Amino acid sequence: AQKVTQTQTSISVMEKTTVTMDCVYETQDSSYFLFWYKQTASGEIVFLIRQDSYKKENATVGHYSLNFQKPKSSIGLIITATQIEDSAVYFCAMREGITGNTRKLIFGLGTTLQVQP
Amino acid sequence: NAGVIQTPRHKVTGKGQEATLWCEPISGHSAVFWYRQTIVQGLEFLTYFRNQAPIDDSGMPKERFSAQMPNQSHSTLKIQSTQPQDSAVYLCASSPSLEQYFGPGTRLTVL
Numbered sequence: 618a619q620k621v622t623q624t625q626t627s628i629s630v631m632e633k634t635t636v637t638m639d640c641v642y643e644t645q646d647s648s649y650f651l652f653w654y655k656q657t658a659s660g661e662i663v664f665l666i667r668q669d670s671y672k673k674e675n676a677t678v679g680h681y682s683l684n685f686q687k688p689k690s691s692i693g694l695i696i697t698a699t700q701i702e703d704s705a706v707y708f709c710a711m712r713e714g715i716t717g718n719t720r721k722l723i724f725g726l727g728t729t730l731q732v733q734p
Numbered sequence: 735n736a737g738v739i740q741t742p743r744h745k746v747t748g749k750g751q752e753a754t755l756w757c758e759p760i761s762g763h764s765a766v767f768w769y770r771q772t773i774v775q776g777l778e779f780l781t782y783f784r785n786q787a788p789i790d791d792s793g794m795p796k797e798r799f800s801a802q803m804p805n806q807s808h809s810t811l812k813i814q815s816t817q818p819q820d821s822a823v824y825l826c827a828s829s830p831s832l833e834q835y836f837g838p839g840t841r842l843t844v845l
Contacts, residue, residue, distance in 0.1 A: 650832055662825065662836040708777065712832070719790045720765060721779040722834060 619644050621711050623725035630699055631733050637684070638694045638728045640709030651692045652710040652722065653681070662708075668692055699732045706730070736760070738837030740826050746843045747816045755811045755840045759828030766809045767827040767834055768801055777825070783809060816844045 620643040630636045642651065651668040666678045668685050675683045684693035696703055706729050710722040739758040747753050759766045768780040779793040783803040794801065798816075803809040813820055821844045827834040 652833065654836075660823065660839055664833045664835060667833060710777075719782070719792070720784075720829070721767065721782055721790060721793070722769075722777075723779070724777040726776045 619711060619713060619723045621709050621723050621725040623709055623728050625728045627729040627731065629731045629733060632701060633698055635695065635697045636699055636730065638696075638707050638709075638730070640692050640694070640725055642690050642692065642709070642711045644690075644711060644713055646713040648713075650712045651683075651685070652712070653683070653692075653694045654708045654710060654724075656706045656708065656727070658705070665707075666694070696730075699730075701732050701734060704730055704732045738826055738828050738835055740824075740837040740840050742840060743838060744841045744843075746845065748845055749817060750815050753813045753816050753820075753842055753844075755813075755824050755826075755842070757809045757811070757826030757837060758807055759809065759826070760830075760835060761807075763828035763830045763835070765829040765834075766803060767829070768809070768811050769825045769827065769836075771823040771825060771839070772821075780811070780824075813842075816842075818844050820844050 622641050649670045653665045655663045666676050666681045668676045668683050675685050680697045682695045706727045708727045709725040712722050741756045764785050766783045769777050771777045781791040781794050781801045782789050786803045798814045801811045823839040823841050825839045827836045
């Protein structure tokens with residue numbers, strides 16, 4: 618069965634520093650997709666970045682990058698030069714690629730990031 | 735370019751009443767998903783349509799929940815005989831391929 622685990626409940630960092638959020642996943646599928654989403658204080662859920670399981674290079678979008686360690690079933694999110702507005706809840710999610718017909722996302726419980734001035 | 739639209743944003747029902755939630759996906763997106771978010775369970779998948787056809791409803795509570803997508807511009811989630819445990823934020827998402835784009839959600843409160 619699919620499972621996504623985020624062990625860090627909350628993290629607090631100073632502005633302009635780098636933060637890493639952890640995520641481990643379980644899947645039986647040989648092909649899958651990993652996502653990070655951000656939920657702001659208003660409740661809006663925003664897609665940030667995606668990693669395809671068959672790609673060796675880590676995805677990067679703006680000041681977000683991923684640390685994909687496939688043997689460890691781990692997909693960490695790295696935010697560099699954090700800003701106050703990065704304060705939010707960050708969700709890791711997984712979608713299996715080829716098994717069955719589903720395209721559903723399985724989410725972790727989230728990590729709350731607070732960026733301090 | 736409008737995102738996913740959900741109405742109403744808030745709904746309060748009495749126990750035993752019916753609730754219908756509406757979603758308008760992003761134009762051109764072929765897939766529509768419904769999720770539910772609670773503090774305890776987090777984000778849970780409910781059901782999924784592709785090109786308006788129901789594909790996966792494995793997350794739907796079988797007896798009181800139903801979803802439809804009568805045309806490409808809207809989907810509805812109906813909860814009959816609402817119970818206090820149905821209180822949650824119900825989120826609709828649409829997708830052109832891999833990424834899913836979420837609407838603002840409908841906060842349902844069952845008294």
